[in-house]
Amino acid sequence: MTDSIAHQQQLYVADGLSDEEIAQQADLYGPLTDSVRELIEIALLTEVDDPEVRAAMEHIESAKQLLRKQMIPGPYGVRWGASGQKRAWGNAAAGLRNAIAPPLVIDCDPDGRASTDFHLGSAYEGPAGLTHGGVSALVLDQVLGAAAEAGGAPGMTGTLTLRYRRPTPLGALHAEARIDRLEGVKTIVVGHLAGPDGVCVEAEGVFILPRWVRDRNSATVSDPV
């Protein structure tokens, strides 16, 4: 096994937190993330002058110093609490603690479907006034991956194919996906991203459970993990 796979495995952690402790953490850090996300948008659009910018930067510096006092070494990884509740809070598309994430709140169905209504602000701009194509890919990767996982056939993205049919506006958007078929260890998922005028991006993804997980799942209990 390579060092990078061993490192990756260590970032999937069962930390045994109770649902109550998880809710407390979500209540504490969720609003912090929302506030930082808002700050990104404000920093992008503000037109205040020199003194205000300098004063704001001093406040931001103080906040950074406060928050830096105690930190996990990072990255956040994926964690499970005592009840099996999963926290991918560092996830770039959906992480509760990631201010870069729009964030996506994804509804999942065990029949292998996932959907989300979300909002992209000015921070996700590509062409003038429109959503960046890479951000559309980020959203679709996550939603298609969530459908695969919801249907009990999770995996990492092996291939993601996109067709950008019409420009994607910023603002209120919708994405959805469903498992199309299983081919051995591959889960093929289809989906799309839509704006108010209809489908903007169509997607097909091939999700594959990595070999190291497949090997572990097929190991007997007496085998070392």
Ligand SMILES: CCCCCCCC/C=C\CCCCCCCC(=O)SCCNC(=O)CCNC(=O)[C@H](O)C(C)(C)COP(=O)(O)OP(=O)(O)OC[C@H]1O[C@@H](n2cnc3c(N)ncnc32)[C@H](O)[C@@H]1OP(=O)(O)O
């Ligand atoms: C403790 C729990 C652990 C959980 C583990 C994770 C599950 C995730 C669960 C939930 C996710 C929720 C949502 C997330 C959404 C976002 C996802 C991302 O952003 S993922 C980041 C971007 N993707 C990568 O970085 C992949 C990098 N590539 C790899 O790691 C490998 O290449 C991988 C896993 C894709 C395939 O490696 P192999 O060693 O398992 O593959 P081989 O055994 O050689 O092939 C198996 C079959 O797959 C085909 N295949 C291999 N690579 C393919 C590819 N790139 N595209 C299409 N098919 C491929 C092969 O032809 C073969 O097919 P034939 O069985 O013969 O029909």
